[in-house]
Amino acid sequence: MSIIQSDILILGSGVAGLSTAIKLAKALPNKKIIVATKNNKEESNTKYAQGGIAAVWDQEDSFESHIQDTLRAGDYLNDIEVVKMVVENAPIRLKELIDWGAEFDFNTQNEYDLGKEGGHSANRILHHKDITGYEIQMTLIKQVENLSNIEFLSHHFAIELITEHHFTDKTIELGQNDIHCFGAYILNEKTSEIDTYLAHKVVLATGGSGQAYATTTNPVIATGDGVGMAFRAKAIIEDMQYIQFHPTALYEPGKSPAFLISEAVRGFGAYLRNKNGERFMLKTDDRGELASRDIVSRAINMEINTSGAECVYLDCTHLEYEAFYKHFPNIVEKCKSIGIDVKKDFIPVLPAMxxxxxxxxxxxxxxxSIHNLYANGEVAKTGLHGANRLASNSLLEALVFGHEIAENIIADEAVFQATFPPIPEWNSEGTIAPKEQILISHNRKSVQNIMNDLVGIVRSNERLERAIDHLNYIYSDTEKMFKHVTISPQICELRNINAVAYLIVKQSMQAKENKGAFYSLDLL
Known part of the structure; x- marks a missing residue:
């Protein structure tokens, strides 16, 4: 086991982590920055983002319109100052991304082909076909590879944040204002060694937690690692009841992660139909298929429950095929691979976490709330989204906050002169290799099924109480395993999924009203 020091440690390699790293590396060329990711450098939630990035780009659009759309989607629980900051800085950050090499689609007038998605009142989505996230990810990786003061560590799994509770007897309470972060214990997956990474500033950019559910659009890496680590370090974590379900994941029973049928498909003009071929969204919202995601997801859920069908359908048959294929080639090819011809067949869809x-x-x-610890991207509650995220605001949020985090760290250069306290190495004494991995995978599947069945789009007190009882048992069983088995990514991911699931259920039980993505039958 080794002790490795750097000036800045960034955990996560999506748009949130990489954009922050690039800004810091360019402004602080003499500082050492480590970016650690548990998979390879290309793998992140960013990579799977299809739709695009929202920004006021057209003269007919306005900041006020984007602000109001964001507030309406968030059911007005957003932080208005944060919304203004993100929306008004969007064009600047997008221009910067384009200068770094990101390419977005043009229309026949040689202007950016601005798309429209659910909840938006104007065409303001910049996109690269239906793989915008991948284009941005590759652009950022190329920038990172040209910066010599960034060290990129793939297949390095962060286990715990290092705070006072690792080397003092001080009792640490939730939200305590004198907790400091000094780095992280990180598992090198290639050597199985757990090294101590010390840093003056730490940025959590670990992405989402879709794998807490059995049905999700998120990749298998999205196990809520940042939330899990921050929860154990006693950071303040809020609004976990607001889980957004994407209305239109491709219906393929037993397939996880679910293939996402982008919001932009409905923005392009596709209709939602029930099993009888009837459009049903206009009965729920005058925006029809372009209502915000929480509204569309609940409407689909109601339609499925009422009809007994397993899914609903996206109808693209009336759309001009060549233009549709140009915009959504991967969606067309995916549908074709399972026997669906979008020119004449409806696409079966249902909501997924x-x-x-x-x-x-x-x-x-x-x-x-922990000194020297930052969070960016989906792992953070910035106040931008309120009770429900507006489509294509997430990549934007990460770019804007990446800039703000970098500016804050750059202004605090004196912190780099501080000395580290004596941090103990990770103690693995007495642990043994697990006899059966099935015990870990069983608990993981159990959590996912509990969340799918009891903590879905529509909740109730009875379901939540049943869920917390089951989760408490799995938590206890998992912690018992964690203390006795050799550390692996699998047991760590299970712990983090447990933490995320607990927080979602607990904060759902504390909710006092139905807002945005949270809906309880007991609060009607």
Whole structure:
């Protein structure tokens, strides 16, 4: 086991982590920045984002319109100052991304082909076909590879944040204002060694937690690791009841993660139909298929429950096929691979867990309640999304807060002169390899099924109480295993999924009203 020191440690390699790292590396060329990710450098939630990035780009659009759309989607629980900051800085950050090499689609007038998605009152979505996230991810990786003061560590799994509770007898309470972060214990998956990474500033950019549910659009890496670590370190975490379900995941029973049929497909003009071929969204909202995600997801859920059908359908058959294919080639090809011809067949869809609107509470500079610890991206609760995220605001949020975090760290250069306290190495004494991995995978599947069945789009007190009873048992069983088995990514991911599931249920039980993505039958 080794002790490795750096100036800044960034955990996560999506748009939130990489954009922050790039800004810091360029402004602080003499500082060492480590970016650690548990998979390879290309794998992140960012990579799977299809739709695009929202920004006021057209003269007919306005900041006020984007602000109001964001507030309406968030059911007015947003932090208005944060919304203004993100929306008004969007064009600047997008221009910067384009300067770094990101390419977005043009229309026949040689202008950016601005898309429209649910909840937006104007065309303001910049996109790269239906793989916008991948284009941005590759752009940022190229920038990172040209910066010599960034060290990129793939297959390095962060286990715990290092705070006072690792080397003092001090009792640490939730939200305590004198907790400091000194780095993280990180498992090198290639050597199985757990090293101590010390850093003056730590940025959590670990993405979402979709794998807490059995049905999700999130990749298998989205196990809520940042939330889990921050929860154990006693950081303030809020609004976890606001879990956004994407209305239109491709219906493929037993397939996880579910393939996402982008919001932009409905923005392009596709209709939602029930099993009888009837459009049903206009009965719920005058925006029809372009209502915000929480409204569309609940309407689909109601339609499925009422009809007994297993899914609903997206109808693209009336759309001009060549233009549709140009915009959504991957969606067309995916449908074709399972026997669906979008020119004549409806696409079977149903909602799937998609985005965590709450998370680790941060201020406008991305600072958490723990000193020297920042959070950016889906892992953070910035106040932008309120009770429900507006489509294509997530990549934007990460870019804007990446800039704000970098500016805050750059202004605090004196912190880099501080000395580290004596941090103990990770203690693995007495642990043994698990006899059966099935015990870990069984608990993981159990949590996912509990969340799917009892903590879905529509909740109730009875379901939540049943869920917390089951989760408490799994938590106890998992912690018992964790203390006795050799540390692995699998047991760590299970712990983090447990933490996320507990927070979602607990904060759902504490909710006093139905807002945005949270809906309880007992609060009608």
């Amino acid at each position: 998609h985005y965590m609107c709450g998370g680790i509470t941060v201020n406008k500079k991305g600072q958490t």
